[in-house]
Amino acid sequence: MTGMQKERPFRFAVWLWLLTTAVLLASGSWLLKTELPEAENLKTEIQAITIDRLGEKNNMNKERIDDISISRGLIGWNVEISLNADKSFTMFSTKQQIWQDAIDILEPLSGFDQLNGISLSFILPVENSLHKSVMSFRLDKATRDQLIWSNVDPSILPDITYDYQEHPVLNN
Incomplete structure (x- = not known):
């Protein structure tokens, strides 16, 4: 037994x-x-909005979109977008242009209810012509829903975003 x-x-x-x-x-x-039809459709829509708002290439003739990755979160989709930024006359004006480009993309993407987190990363050639991320941040749905995009001044992005990082080259 x-x-x-x-x-x-x-x-x-x-x-x-x-x-x-x-x-x-x-x-x-x-x-x-990763090839879910819903994710692919979302990626296609994000690409179309980005190209419509910022153009297919930056002012250094590089493809505007470096990468878009989409992942399923607990609440909706999270998207990470890497973009090749435009370079302006000074680094200060480059930073302002990046902020404005971010607003131009975030405004229409905020209308997507299925998007929870949006992470943006902007790439520029910095040291020895190496292309590096010079600015990155993320914005959650709750914060995006509180904003009136037509009234958002681009310079407040560092204050309203999460994990804001800026390469020192933008302060030169």
């Missing part, structure tokens, strides 16, 4: 692990699948 009692918990544990593994594999496959 003691041998049967020991086997039953062991069998139960084995079946529990097998069932858990099967459930994780089944549910995890949709997380690994």
Whole structure:
């Protein structure tokens, strides 16, 4: 009798692990699948808005959109957009242009209810012509919903965004 009692918990544990593994594999496959039609449609719409608002190429003749990645979050979609920025006469005017470009993109993207987090990163050649991110930040849906975009001054972006980072070259 003691041998049967020991086997039953062991069998139960084995079946529990097998069932858990099967459930994780089944549910995890949709997380690994990055080519979801909804994500692809969203990516296409974001590309169209970006090109419509900022143009297909920057003023250094590089493709405006470096990368767009979309991931499913707990609440909606999160998007990370990397853009090649325009270079202006001075670095201060370049920074102001980047802020304005960010507003020009964020305004229409804020109308997408399925977007939760939007991260923007702007790339410029800095040291030895290496292209680096010179500004990046993210903005969540709750903050975007509170803004009246026609009244937003671009210079407040560092104050209203999360994880705002700026390369020192923009302060030269």
